[in-house]
Amino acid sequence: MAALGHTFPFYGGPKPTFRMDTTLAIILTIFLTALVTFVVILPGIRGKMRLFWLLRVVTSLSIGAVTLAVNFSSEWSVGQVSANTSYKAFSPEWISADVGLQVGLRGVNITLTGTPVQQLNETIDYNEEFTWHLGGNYAKEYAKALEKGLPDPVLYLAEKFTPNSPCDLHRQYGLAGHYTSALLWVAFLCWLLTNVMLSMPVLVYGGYMLLATGMFQLLALVFFSMATSLALSCPLHLGTATLHTRHGPAFWTTLTTGLLCVLLGLAVAVAHRMQPHCLKAFFTQSAEEDTVQEWSPEEGGFLIPHYQSMDENPKTQDIPLSGASSETCCQEESPQEFDYAL
Incomplete structure (x- = not known):
């Protein structure tokens, strides 16, 4: 590589990227398949019940899909900036690129896209993930990124989340991701119990479980906000620009779904008190x-x-007795007379 004029460290080229998280794609595929299956059998339901049934199925599947998908999403905190920055170590050449940062419950995702994509006779389009959840060794993944020779903007942002970084972002976001994920799993289990109870005569308990689903989702948001707000102010400078983060789509989607679950749960509980027959x-x-x-x-x-x-x-129902029963009754009422003649 040195003979060909390349500058160390050398990265062999951007790996193929899929613009959507494969885990989210699998989850959406499963729930969409379930929705299509229910829609296929929809013509078999007659009358006005067809609309009610479709509304219940779509609402329930939407809540379940969101509750499970946001747990694996990498867009809880996001940020993007356009900057002129260095591209490689030991190289004076700079590039113009869009740098993106997505922080999820299980790690961070860093994107680097050149504007234009073709610069310095290379295709500048990177999408790198660094995880810390469930046994993921963030420091080891960062060391492998150094060996690969990833571009400077990617390594700079990844270094801010290492355990030894003075920013302490690894501990704060790792703690927030761990407990937020646990609360979302509890919310998903409550959603499963909601579907079971709403298919049984205990409708009010299904409403209570739906209310619990929303409460656990909102509690997860409160914990994530509190844990991330305690993080130290760590500016992310990329050339002359500064990258700022904010709550991402996963956060606001969870908030909307949690409020919807709370309102629906309260509606079921109130309807059980006021109009139980309409609820059934x-x-x-x-x-x-x-x-x-x-x-x-x-x-x-x-x-x-x-x-x-x-x-x-008001009429009482007289139950006729059979002839044999009548005779037996009469014999019981009139005792048998015995002849005591001496």
Whole structure:
């Protein structure tokens, strides 16, 4: 490489990148497949229940997909800046590029895209990930990046998150990611219990579990914000520009979903108190077993429960006895007379 005029350290070229996280792509594919499956069987549901059923399925799958996807997202804190910066170590040449930083619950993702992409007879398009979650050794991954000879902007940002960095970003974001991820997993389990209970007669408990799903999501956001706000002020200078971070799409999506779960959970609880029969009709469930059920004449109409009180049906029901039973009863009432003649 030295004979060909390349400058050390030399990176063999940008690796192929997929613009979307493969884990998120798998999660979305699974939930979209489930949605398509439910839509296929939708024509088999008659009447007004079809709309209610579709609304429940779409809402439930959306909540589950978001709760699981944000746990693996790398866009909890994001930042991007256009800067003129050095490209390689031991090289005086500078490039014009867009530098992006995405901080997730499991690590950081750094992007470097040249403007234009072709500069210095190279394709400047990098997308590098450094993880610290579940056994990931961030320091070891950073050492491998140094051996590869990644571009200076990538190494500079990655160095800020190393355990030995004075910025202490590794400890703060690692702690926030660990507990936020745990709370999101609890929220996902609550979502599973919500679907189970809403398919059973215990609708109010399904509403409580949906409320718990939203509360755990909001609690995860509070913990992430508190843990990251304690991080030291560490400016990220790239040439003459400064990179600033802010809450990313994953944070705001979780906030929206959490508030939606809280509102829906409260709505189910209130409907159970005020209009229990309408709530059962919305979830395609019959009324209580001790009621007389009548169907509306329209196809797919609602179940209309009708209670019969003693005032409405004052006549007592006489149960006729058979002939043998009557004779037995008479014999029991008139005792047998014995002749005591001496």
